[in-house]
Amino acid sequence: MNGGQSESRGRVTVLAGRLSANRWVLSCGALAIFLVTWLAGEPVWGGIAVFLVLCAATVMAPAEPMRALAGTKPALAPALDNVSALSLADAIPDPIVFFDKEGVIVHANAAAAEAFGPLRSGSPVRLTFRTPEMQDLISRVLQAGAEKEGVDFTERIPVERLFRVTAAPVGEAEGLFVFVFKDQSEARRIDRMRADFIANASHELRTPLASISGFIETLRGPARNDAKARSHFLQIMEAQTARMARLIDDLLSLSRLEMKAFSRPGGTVDVAAVLGSVVDALRPLASELEVVVEKEIDAGPLSIRGDPDELFQVFENLVENACKYGQSGKRIIVSAARSQDGVVATVRDFGPGIPREHIPRITERFYRVDAENSRAQKGTGLGLAIVKHILTRHNARLEVWSEPGEGARFSVHFAPD
Amino acid sequence: MSTHTQRAFDEELKFLTNRIAAMAGHAERMVDQAVSALVGSDNGLAEKVIGDDRLLDMAQREIDDKAISIIARRQPMADDLREVIGAIRISADLERVGDLGKNIAKRVVAATGTQQPISLFRGIEALAELALTQLKEVLDAYASRSVERIGMVRNRDDQIDAMYTSLFRELLTYMMEDPRSITSCTHLLFCAKNIERIGDHATNIAETLYYIITGEQLPVERPKEDESHKVVAGIGKASESLDR
Numbered sequence: 198m199n200g201g202q203s204e205s206r207g208r209v210t211v212l213a214g215r216l217s218a219n220r221w222v223l224s225c226g227a228l229a230i231f232l233v234t235w236l237a238g239e240p241v242w243g244g245i246a247v248f249l250v251l252c253a254a255t256v257m258a259p260a261e262p263m264r265a266l267a268g269t270k271p272a273l274a275p276a277l278d279n280v281s282a283l284s285l286a287d288a289i290p291d292p293i294v295f296f297d298k299e300g301v302i303v304h305a306n307a308a309a310a311e312a313f314g315p316l317r318s319g320s321p322v323r324l325t326f327r328t329p330e331m332q333d334l335i336s337r338v339l340q341a342g343a344e345k346e347g348v349d350f351t352e353r354i355p356v357e358r359l360f361r362v363t364a365a366p367v368g369e370a371e372g373l374f375v376f377v378f379k380d381q382s383e384a385r386r387i388d389r390m391r392a393d394f395i396a397n398a399s400h401e402l403r404t405p406l407a408s409i410s411g412f413i414e415t416l417r418g419p420a421r422n423d424a425k426a427r428s429h430f431l432q433i434m435e436a437q438t439a440r441m442a443r444l445i446d447d448l449l450s451l452s453r454l455e456m457k458a459f460s461r462p463g464g465t466v467d468v469a470a471v472l473g474s475v476v477d478a479l480r481p482l483a484s485e486l487e488v489v490v491e492k493e494i495d496a497g498p499l500s501i502r503g504d505p506d507e508l509f510q511v512f513e514n515l516v517e518n519a520c521k522y523g524q525s526g527k528r529i530i531v532s533a534a535r536s537q538d539g540v541v542a543t544v545r546d547f548g549p550g551i552p553r554e555h556i557p558r559i560t561e562r563f564y565r566v567d568a569e570n571s572r573a574q575k576g577t578g579l580g581l582a583i584v585k586h587i588l589t590r591h592n593a594r595l596e597v598w599s600e601p602g603e604g605a606r607f608s609v610h611f612a613p614d
Numbered sequence: 615m616s617t618h619t620q621r622a623f624d625e626e627l628k629f630l631t632n633r634i635a636a637m638a639g640h641a642e643r644m645v646d647q648a649v650s651a652l653v654g655s656d657n658g659l660a661e662k663v664i665g666d667d668r669l670l671d672m673a674q675r676e677i678d679d680k681a682i683s684i685i686a687r688r689q690p691m692a693d694d695l696r697e698v699i700g701a702i703r704i705s706a707d708l709e710r711v712g713d714l715g716k717n718i719a720k721r722v723v724a725a726t727g728t729q730q731p732i733s734l735f736r737g738i739e740a741l742a743e744l745a746l747t748q749l750k751e752v753l754d755a756y757a758s759r760s761v762e763r764i765g766m767v768r769n770r771d772d773q774i775d776a777m778y779t780s781l782f783r784e785l786l787t788y789m790m791e792d793p794r795s796i797t798s799c800t801h802l803l804f805c806a807k808n809i810e811r812i813g814d815h816a817t818n819i820a821e822t823l824y825y826i827i828t829g830e831q832l833p834v835e836r837p838k839e840d841e842s843h844k845v846v847a848g849i850g851k852a853s854e855s856l857d858r
Contacts, residue, residue, distance in 0.1 A: 300632065314754060316758070317759060320757050320759065321628065323635035323636065324634075324638075324753070324756060325754070325757045327638045327639030327753065328639045328643060329636075329639055329643060353746065354747045400732060554779060554783050555780065556780075557773060557776040557780050558777065558780050561737070561740055562736065563736075
């Protein structure tokens, strides 16, 4: 019932649409015939002729019913007609790459440029997506056209990423194809984070744990009634548990950083302000170690794109390291300045310096230049690894200079905003 | 790429580029998997890498044949000629990268036979990451034809050399402390050297690429900073400068 009703209503609408679309032609024709017959003096025949023309025009009207229907939904389709495929592609947050039947990139949307770096139109798509799976996918798509199966595209460098890629032809006869990338890195990173955390934690927590259980054994056995030894042992155990807590904190923050390694921070940060608050926060430590902190920070906001809390952590680590390991130099200089390509922030100490062979490796996890000294200073071996991760995320560069006996200089180069 | 009156010529040049892309993908994958196999002592993965090397050899021969026949039949000039010659050289470098990856994979069993300190593998991993970054950057530069990114590749080579020297020192110390580790440490030393060589091949590709794009040679390389040839095993001194 309903269907029939709406159908007949549709037909009436179409008819009305046809009539109104042809109203000028129809009225001109009717007027002309009426004039001719009226002038000839036979008005009855003229009226019949006008009626016939009207009928014929209604039945044979060439205007498509769609146009009449479009008239009832005003302005939707014409607005879409004006949207180009390019602006549509740029509005989509997933990376999309168009290529032609020769395998040459035609267009890559903004998300693709963000994910894979600038993709030049006109360069072969195979050259950018080089993994064997992608090569197969490209061959299959170019030969067979449609390709239902997606493949995984993994990249290890600079951070591990995993995309699910599907390929499909676009349009009718344009000979264009499109890759759509779905980012699956998150799930992969969670897996890896769990594995890494367990591996690192089990390895690094074993030492303090072994020493604590050793002391417990002693306290229950030979030292049961020795009050002096007991307080001494408990003190050591307290230090060891504190160390374990620090280790877990650092491992967790490192894992969290790895999770979001590829998302660049959005906010704006004033490096000068961050350095100022770091120096203020570490003043008690510096005075305890009898180190003078000098500031040489350029006036005015040195703003860069970044996350204030993470950058605070970076400079906190660097200044703290400078205080602890450069203690013998008695002073450190914290400076920041604008350079021709962004902002440079530097922490300089005048301690013993870092032997040259260690410099390339100090940002590795748990790499220690001097294990004994590091433990004595309550280091976890993760500080510079955290620094490196945060800076990678900020697209910044860490430069380390050191001469034995003259101290060390850690410079952070931020790209311009 | 400019268009030629003969479409077939364009097709042939495109064929070369596409084959190089496929080779590059295989070479990158091989190095990555070889190092993963080494770090995770995964013999199955190592076998796979060793088998994959054949693909690279075949691809290189194919590119050679095609390039020779293009030169003979089309007699290319200027940037076309550089493109063809460049393809021959880049494919040779990539084939060497694959060989080095295969060599690392072959050493997996011997190098991981005895228990090794975890920090050694971290060092090798970090070195491999540097080399792979360099390889990826130069190949991305090949795709985007951007000369600006080539300079960076050469700078990174210095980092690789410094890291290699540091690893060399560390391995030497381990061997002096515990002679039982000499076998596996020597294999690891060769693995590290292979990775360092991969970085050199990436630098070579960068230079070829610069030549293809600009028609000029990069200035002659500065003196190498790899100082492992100067490292001497001073008993006592070397071991006390290192942790653990």
